[in-house]
Amino acid sequence: xxxxxxxxxxxxxxxxxxxxxxxxxxxxxxxxxxxxxxxxxxxxxxxxxxxxxxxxxxxxxxxxxxxxxxxxxxxxxxxxxxxxxxxxxxxxxxxxxxxxxxxxxxxxxxxxxxxxxxxxxxxxxxxxxxxxxxxxxxxxxxxxxxxxxxxxxxxxxxxxxxxxxxxxxxxxxxxxxxxxxxxxxxxxxxxxxxxxxxxxxxxxxxxxxxxxxxxxxxxxxxxxxxxxxxxxxxxxxxxxxxxxxxxxxxxxxxxxxxxxxxxxxxxxxxxxxxxxxxxxxxxxxxxxxxxxxxxxxxxxxxxxxxxxxxxxxxxxxxxxxxxxxxxxxxxxxxxxxxxxxxxxxxxx
Numbered sequence: 580x581x582x583x584x585x586x587x588x589x590x591x592x593x594x595x596x597x598x599x600x601x602x603x604x605x606x607x608x609x610x611x612x613x614x615x616x617x618x619x620x621x622x623x624x625x626x627x628x629x630x631x632x633x634x635x636x637x638x639x640x641x642x643x644x645x646x647x648x649x650x651x652x653x654x655x656x657x658x659x660x661x662x663x664x665x666x667x668x669x670x671x672x673x674x675x676x677x678x679x680x681x682x683x684x685x686x687x688x689x690x691x692x693x694x695x696x697x698x699x700x701x702x703x704x705x706x707x708x709x710x711x712x713x714x715x716x717x718x719x720x721x722x723x724x725x726x727x728x729x730x731x732x733x734x735x736x737x738x739x740x741x742x743x744x745x746x747x748x749x750x751x752x753x754x755x756x757x758x759x760x761x762x763x764x765x766x767x768x769x770x771x772x773x774x775x776x777x778x779x780x781x782x783x784x785x786x787x788x789x790x791x792x793x794x795x796x797x798x799x800x801x802x803x804x805x806x807x808x809x810x811x812x813x814x815x816x817x818x819x820x821x822x823x824x825x826x827x828x829x830x831x832x833x834x835x836x837x838x839x840x841x842x843x844x845x846x847x848x849x850x851x852x853x854x855x856x857x858x859x860x861x862x863x864x865x866x867x868x869x870x871x872x873x874x875x876x877x878x879x880x881x882x883x884x885x886x887x888x889x890x891x892x893x894x895x896x897x898x899x900x901x902x903x904x905x906x907x908x909x910x911x912x913x914x915x916x917x918x919x920x921x922x923x924x925x926x927x
Contacts, residue, residue: 613641624674629776630806634680640842648814649674651831662730663707673779677812684809689843690802696837697762697796704818704832706733713827735830763794765815772805782864786851789915790824791907801852823909850878860919868914875918
């Protein structure tokens with residue numbers, strides 16, 4: 580410690596500089612506080628995942644964003660509607676909020692997104708039977724002798740206090756049904772590789788329209804970074820949906836969401852990944868369904884090898900006996916399948 584009583588005149592002359600440098604060194608090592616940001620998208624939404632969209636907001640790793648998303652129809656329906664095609668503009672479906680530019684993100688990195696909360700923005704949502712669309716509907720791509728499904732909008736009433744969605748069924752013996760509300764995002768991801776602009780109806784290696792009902796509040800997702808800043812977007816809120824989104828639409832609802840971003844520098848992944856309290860999951864998207872399944876499982880094997888020290892074929896053996904497979908969607912232009920493994924099988 581400097582003895583101020585014994586310090587020479589020369590020591591006193593340099594003391595302010597010493598203290599200034601010392602203070603600067605402390606500041607440089609102190610972590611910068613993460614920001615809590617509110618973003619109102621207004622009318623600014625996008626219908627493609629694309630490298631060319633200007634950033635809606637620039638944020639840093641560790642920052643949290645609170646924002647809103649529209650429903651899959653771009654909020655064009657009301658509770659009094661009973662058909663889809665009269666109002667639906669197929670060039671403006673699955674509107675995306677963003678993109679959010681993450682400072683420091685570069686191709687070859689991994690973007691990590693924690694979904695902190697999802698809240699309903701409305702007390703109703705819609706489902707639909709849409710002509711030429713849905714797993715069980717005759718479609719335009721294949722010769723059929725049966726007609727397309729009828730154009731019909733279903734209005735679900737959302738009871739947030741009871742966490743259920745109710746649908747009146749006047750033509751069915753049961754009269755009405757209730758299903759649990761479990762809000763999740765149908766579309767979420769980063770800008771795709773190759774300078775492509777891809778419709779938000781499609782899923783792929785960048786994420787996008789995977790329609791995976793495990794993308795709920797509390798999970799952490801990882802996405803490949805293909806463009807500077809990652810250009811993260813999300814939308815297509817679903818209050819509930821069965822596996823596969825069989826009818827082509829979930830209970831479509833706008834959301835208020837809070838998420839937190841982080842960045843893993845120099846870590847390259849090939850497909851979106853999801854982590855919750857119990858499982859890790861890899862999500863592959865393509866057609867046919869068997870190849871989407873293979874993509875998810877191969878990525879899981881790679882993940883077990885690179886992050887958890889498994890031998891390749893011992894990892895395959897483990898998946899053969901313990902994996903869970905989730906059919907995320909079977910209606911989009913690309914199907915999506917998640918390969919999941921319980922965390923109890925991972926080394927501690």
